[in-house]
Amino acid sequence: MTRHFNFCAGPAALPTAVLERAREELLDYQGRGLSVMEMSHRSPEFVAIARRAEADLRELLAIPDNYRVLFLQGGASLQFAMVPMNLLGRGGAANFLHTGIWAKKAIAEAKRLGYPVHLAASGEANGHTRVPSQAEIVLSDDAAYLHYTANETIGGLAFDYIPEARRPDGSKVPLVCDMSSSILSGPLDVSRFGLIYAGAQKNVGPAGLTLVIVREDLLGQAVAGTPTLFDYRALADADSMVNTPPTFAWYLAGLVFQWLKHDIGGLEAMADINARKAEALYAAIDASGFYSNPIAGPNRSRMNVPFVLGDERHDKAFLAEAEAAGLLNLKGHRSVGGMRASLYNAVPASGVRALIDFMGDFARRHA
Ligand SMILES: *Cc1c(COP(=O)(O)O)cnc(C)c1O
Secondary structure (H helix, E strand, C coil): CCEECEEEEEECCCCCHHHHHHHHHHHHHHHHHCCCHHHHCCCCCHHHHHHHHHHHHHHHHCCCCCCEEEEEHHHHHHHHHHHHHHCCCCCCEEEEECCCCHHHHHHHHHHHCCCEEEEEECCCHHHHCCCCCHHHCCCCCEEEEEEECEEEEECCCCCCCCCECCCCCCCEEEEEEECCCCCCCCCCHHHHHHHHHHHHHCCCCCCCCCEEEEEECCCCCCCCCCCCHCCHHHHHHHCCCCCCHHHHHHHHHHHHHHHHHHCCCCCHHHHHHHHEEEEEHHHHHHHHEEEECCCHHHHHHEEEEEECCCHHHHHHHHHHHHCCEEEEEEECCCCCCCCCECCCCCCCHHHHHHHCCCCHHHHHCCC
């Protein structure tokens, strides 16, 4: 058996140790004689798995007690709708920072639902090559919250600071963040946020699970008529089990949390590893004279590194040779082309070294 290096943007690489543990437990979970997939979500065994996963996530991110953690379905894209439905029940406008394709989708969904939307800053004019500075962010007088995308997975653009969310009169509003492609890549001050959400399939676990971390005072403000399964209050009251949750994905996410704690040694250690991986790849791109990345230095994503070849006629050969060398899924997003290497937590430093070596060799042969 060979496991290749997988640079997919999502569903993404999972730690081999996690998959091995899941394999060991697949047919017979800890002597119970059945798989986690076959258990009632209300059984003591599964409830213990679910609680353990939440406790480990709380420990990793130091989530304060006045925040609830929800394990949901529907992906990050459903949160584009659930956030305004839950936070605009008392009126006001959804405010957004427009930083790229994922922010744009979140904005479009709030508009589609008919809510007032205000762009507090937009990077469209600079082609989303840097994030807005704090001074460039101007909320509306009626802002109910400010939404931003911590890491634009397609553009490879990441915030290097946590924005302040204040209306022009100085009053604070909740900060909402889509952290789908950066959560757990390093330590985080959760107390700065009203709500954080993330689809699991980048840095948390398999597809089918979505994490929501929400401050308790934001529960119970949903607009009238919000379906039960979209209502954070109802979901929190039922410990994410209003209906059947994605049990196996929840279990696997729990194994990833264990891996982060015990194999990696926590999120500080993870952040160091991620910084070294990304710095090495950007340095190789910048020094190559063959590859390039357009993002301003401080805003270069450590998770998703898009790059183009000097001549796009080499793209096909690049991808074919990379795959033959065991370097998978380097094709850029269909909307932007070029290449993209996603360097999530589960992509080892050895994979990044192999990629850098391959890129250097390819450039020498095609320059
Ligand atoms: C992948 C991604 C999404 C969409 O996630 P789904 O789970 O497929 O809905 C949203 N935002 C960001 C930043 C992403 O990377």
